[in-house]
Amino acid sequence: MRRFAPWGVLAALLIPFGLAAAPAMSGAVEKQAVNVTAISMFVAFVVGTLGITYWAARRTRSAKDFYTAGGGITGFQNGLAIAGDYMSAASFLGISGLVFASGYDGLIYSIGFLVGWPVIMFLLAEQIRNLGKFTFADVASYRFGQTQIRTMAALSSLVVVAFYLIAQMVGAGKLIQLLFGLEYWMAVVAVGVLMMVYVIFGGMTATTWVQIIKAVLLLSGATFMAFAALSAFGFSPEEMFRQATEIHPNGLDIMGPGSLVQDPINAISLGLALMFGTAGLPHILMRFFTVPDAKEARKSVFYATGFIGYFYILTFIIGFASIVLLAQHPEFFKPEALSAEGAVLSERLVSGVEGGSNMVAIRLAEAVGGNLFLGFISAVAFATILAVVAGLTLAGASAISHDLYASVIARGRGNEATEIRISRFATFGLGLVAIALGIAFESQNVAFMVGLAFAIAASANFPVLAASIFWGRMTTRGALAGGLAGLLSAVVLTVLSKAVWGDVLGHTAPGPDGTPVPVGLIGLDNPAIVSIPMAFFFIWLVSLLDNSEQAQRERSAYRAQRIRCETGIGAEGAASH
Amino acid sequence: MQRESIDAIEANPRYQQLVRSRKRFAWVLTLLMLGIYYGFILTIAFAPELLAIPVAEGAIMTIGMPLGVVIILSAFLLTGIYVVRANGHFDRLTKEIQEEAR
Known part of the structure; x- marks a missing residue:
């Protein structure tokens, strides 16, 4: 029997944007029978999105088209696309599973x-929009030494993207194996190839529309599930809670x-990482450049x-309703698990679900909507993974072509056609690397990787970005020192934490009942509470000590930057009057 | 940007008003959101039983449930309040500054 580990679920939940390698997905997965309905619905999604990619490819000519869809996405469309990035398979399956297992904690x-x-x-948001052009590095390096700060920002973007991609690919392989009955490697290759096609041919336009379609499908599927489930209780939450507490x-x-x-x-460290990690993720920041102005x-x-909040309320209803509804379906749930001897109370419920806590929402889909709706939700889960990896890969490719090639290697003298060609090659390369690493890491525990990506985004990218915008005394040396301090402390503290030191490296200590449990060298699960202040401290200290001529120039450039930040005067794509 | 136009914009009372009022507004909303969130987290850490009180005598639903929904709604409302003010008042000021700067 698979042991249910609540902290493992939490590690997976640290990962709001991507598919987590949650416990049920990080172990061996039993392959299901080939699910024809799910596969045909997914094929319909693929055909539709490839049609959009063809349309997008004809409109993608300039670098601006490729990186930011020409800045022509409306605020509403971009809001859906951001929600599409955020509402991952992990948050859908992971949070509904967590509510099913622990109730209220899922809401927290x-x-x-x-x-x-x-x-x-x-x-x-506004400052980023006014200062930048295509990438996060545009903002971070605005008035600083382009070679140093851009290289650092591009490399840390690539590190964040790489850890995310590996976790996504491994999670994708496991989930698709479970839902579709495909071989692991076939699932990884399918995700990798489709993602390459979207990004290489359709750039940001195709990526954005894949996100939008996926967001609409996921929101409508989850809405249907929540309403169908609530109708079983006469739309009375009180009745649902009453029956759930009787069964749980x-x-x-x-x-x-x-x-x-x-x-x-x-708790506070996790809160800091979630809040500021979001503000340092390259693929999320890039979305602010796809709209025409700060207003949008x-x-x-x-x-x-709004969409994300609504979605979380739905997952909460889905999780609670599943406690009651799944227990009524012996084909998805083994009722004898509830009275199992010797099991921890909350584990009894989860051990009754075929496939574990990550399958709760999928089983409920089958319970309320039959095989057709099960196929629909499975196809949506696959589409979700595709949308997220496409966004990540585009961010990674932009770091290579726009930051490393155009600004550092060609020093702004390269031509646009070459830059776009390089970003397509970079996408192809990143796609191959993602497929190779996805296959290489099949049986590894990758749950820590997205947590690490998140910690790096919060500790290396975010402090440099914030200080660059708000603190006029920062210099190139200060930004380098702070970025590196945040990066190193995030990596070192993650390695010493339970997720790596215990779960991956296998260090254990006797638990309360004497059996060995994985432990960390330090008790901190998320480094943010230490590594974010560390980065800011080094930015402050080194900038103050820096009295070079370059530092004076950078400080005097802050006034003009501030005006552009506040008013958008001189900003990229500013509306012409 | 030329030195003279930087001086001119910085000296513009509209610019000073924009920067000052937007900064205050953004920080008030930020502190509100952080206060709500960390108030919730600290309640969970130090007095979780408060959230487990039933909403009414004999009810199963606890105070924590509607409270959680209210926090989600407050995040949405606060962003809405910011958008209304920024897309109206602040953008009008910005436009005036841009026009004067030309």
Whole structure:
């Protein structure tokens, strides 16, 4: 029997944007029979999106078209696309599974994922939009030494993208194996090849539309599920909660905070990482350049926050309703698991579900909508993974072609056609690397990788970005020192934490009942509470000590940067009056 | 940007008003959001039983449920409030500054 590890679920939930290699997916997966309905629905999705890619390819001529869809996406469309990036298979399957297993605790995590958005909007979205052109490095390096800061920003973007991609590919292979009955390697190759086609031919236009379609499919599928499930209780949440507490082995305890958040330091550290990691993810920041102006950028965050909040409320209903509805279906649920001897209470419920907690939403889809709807939800899960990897790969390719090639190697003297050609080659290369690593890491525990990507985004990218916008005294040397300090401390603390030191490197200590459990060298699950202040401290210290001539020039350039930041005067693609 | 136009924009009272009022507005909303979120997290860490109180005598639903939904709605509302003010008032000021700067 697969052991249910709540902290493993949490590690997976650290990953709001991508498919987590959650516990049920990181172990061996039993291959299912080939699911014809699911595959034909997915083929329909692929044909539709390839049609869009063909249309997008004809409109993708300039670098601006390729990187940012020509800046022609509306705020509403971009809001859906951001939500498409955010509502991953991990948050859909992981959070509904967590609610099913632990009740109220699932809601705590949903909220953590949501509250970063308003803060990004109030403090950063507008500035990023006004300063940048195509990439996060444009903003971070605005008034600094282009070679150093761009190289650092591009490399840390690539590191973030690489860790994400590996976790995505491994998760994709496992999930598709489970849902479609395809071989692991076939699933990885299919995801990799389709993603390459979207990005190479359709650039940001195709990527954005894949995100939008996926967001609409996922939102409508989840809405249908939640309504069908609620109708079983006469649309009375009270009735749903009453029946759930009668069935769940933990009874009334599922109605309040449980054991998942006990330690305030870890809770705050997780909150910091979620909030500021979001503000340092290259593929998310890139979305702010796809809209024509700051007005549309703001609208897109507003719509995205609405869609994402609505989605989390749906997953919460789905998780709670599953406690009751799955238990009524002996074909998906083994009722004898509820009275199993010797099992921890909350594990009994999960062990009754075929496929574990990540399959709760999928089983409920089958329970409320039959085989046709099961096929639909499975196809949506596949589409979700594709959309996320396409966005990631485009961000990685832009770091190579726009930052490393056009700005550092060609020093702004290269031509646009070469730059676009290089970004297509980079996409192809990243796609091959993603497929190879996805296959190489099949049986590895990759749950820590996205957590690490997130920590690096919060500790290396975000502090440099924020200081570049808000602190006029920062210099190139200060930014380099702070970025490196954040990067190193995030990596080192992650390696010493339970997710790597215990789960991957196999260090254990006797648990409360004497059996060995994985442990970390330090008790901190997420490095953010240490590594973010560390990065800011080094930015501050080294910038203050820097009295070079270059530093003076950079400081005096801040006034003009500030005006562009605040008013958009001189900004890329600013509306012509 | 020329030195003179930087000086001119910085001296423009509209620019100063824009920067000052937007900064205050953005920080007030940020602190509100952080206060709501960390208030929630600290309640969970130090007094979880408060969230497990039933909404009414004999009810199964606890205070924590509607509260969670209210926090989600507050994130949406706060972004909405910011958009209305920024796309209206702040953008009008910005446009005036841009026109004067030309």
